[in-house]
Amino acid sequence: DAGVIQSPRHEVTEMGQEVTLRCKPISGHDYLFWYRQTMMRGLELLIYFNNNVPIDDSGMPEDRFSAKMPNASFSTLKIQPSEPRDSAVYFCASSAGLAGGETQYFGPGTRLLVL
Amino acid sequence: AQSVTQPDIHITVSEGASLELRCNYSYGATPYLFWYVQSPGQGLQLLLKYFSGDTLVQGIKGFEAEFKRSQSSFNLRKPSVHWSDAAEYFCAVGRTGRRALTFGSGTRLQVQP
Numbered sequence: 001d002a003g004v005i006q007s008p009r010h011e012v013t014e015m016g017q018e019v020t021l022r023c024k025p026i027s028g029h030d031y032l033f034w035y036r037q038t039m040m041r042g043l044e045l046l047i048y049f050n051n052n053v054p055i056d057d058s059g060m061p062e063d064r065f066s067a068k069m070p071n072a073s074f075s076t077l078k079i080q081p082s083e084p085r086d087s088a089v090y091f092c093a094s095s096a097g098l099a100g101g102e103t104q105y106f107g108p109g110t111r112l113l114v115l
Numbered sequence: 116a117q118s119v120t121q122p123d124i125h126i127t128v129s130e131g132a133s134l135e136l137r138c139n140y141s142y143g144a145t146p147y148l149f150w151y152v153q154s155p156g157q158g159l160q161l162l163l164k165y166f167s168g169d170t171l172v173q174g175i176k177g178f179e180a181e182f183k184r185s186q187s188s189f190n191l192r193k194p195s196v197h198w199s200d201a202a203e204y205f206c207a208v209g210r211t212g213r214r215a216l217t218f219g220s221g222t223r224l225q226v227q228p
Contacts, residue, residue, distance in 0.1 A: 004158075031214050033214075033215055042218060042219075042220045042221060043159075043205065043218040043221070044218075045215045045216070045217075048214060048215050050214070055214075056215060091158060091159070093159075095214065101147035101164065101166030101167075101209060102214070103149075103161050103164060104161075104216060105161075106151075106158035106159040106160070107158050108157060108158045109157075109158050
């Protein structure tokens with residue numbers, strides 16, 4: 001399997017622009033997670049989906065952030081409008097199973113810089 | 116809510132020396148515990164995990180960790196560190212009913228020749 005795929009790997013944009021991050025989970029995985037990593041806050045969960053349905057979006061910073069999962073093989077995280085404080089590395093991860101304790105497999109991340 | 120503390124932000128060890136990275140968690144029931152490693156510019160890779168059974172867990176790359184319920188700890192160990200082990204290490208906790216993980220702040224490991 002190719003693993004979790006994220007695109008783009010790097011994104012530089014100007015404040016106020018819309019940014020869309022993309023993720024393809026591992027085939028067969030029914031959970032998908034979006035995390036953000038910054039120096040100040042570390043690695044924090046933004047939102048996660050189960051079977052394409054958002055389960056917990058309490059980590060989404062504000063209304064400028066939105067996430068969708070239109071099908072089992074694709075998810076987007078959108079920031080509109082972007083701000084410099086959104087600069088971070090955004091990770092997508094996926095996992096499978098119902099028992100709990102399943103391994104989350106992480107993508108390589110998207111490094112976002114908002115100028 | 117669960118939480119994870121990694122008290123050491125940065126550790127430097129000599130190549131060939133032993134290593135122990137500390138992790139303490141806060142959670143009322145038996146947690147699921149994980150150690151991930153992140154090399155520069157890369158995503159996170161699972162080293163090992165614990166969710167039941169033997170409290171000493173073996174992982175990849177020669178790492179092991181021991182779950183100690185009485186101390187709420189899940190420390191990561193390696194008997195002999197290699198230069199390629201230089202990376203950032205994250206401890207994480209999960210719990211039944213919530214699939215998302217809570218991560219510690221990470222420990223950056225530097226290996227001296």
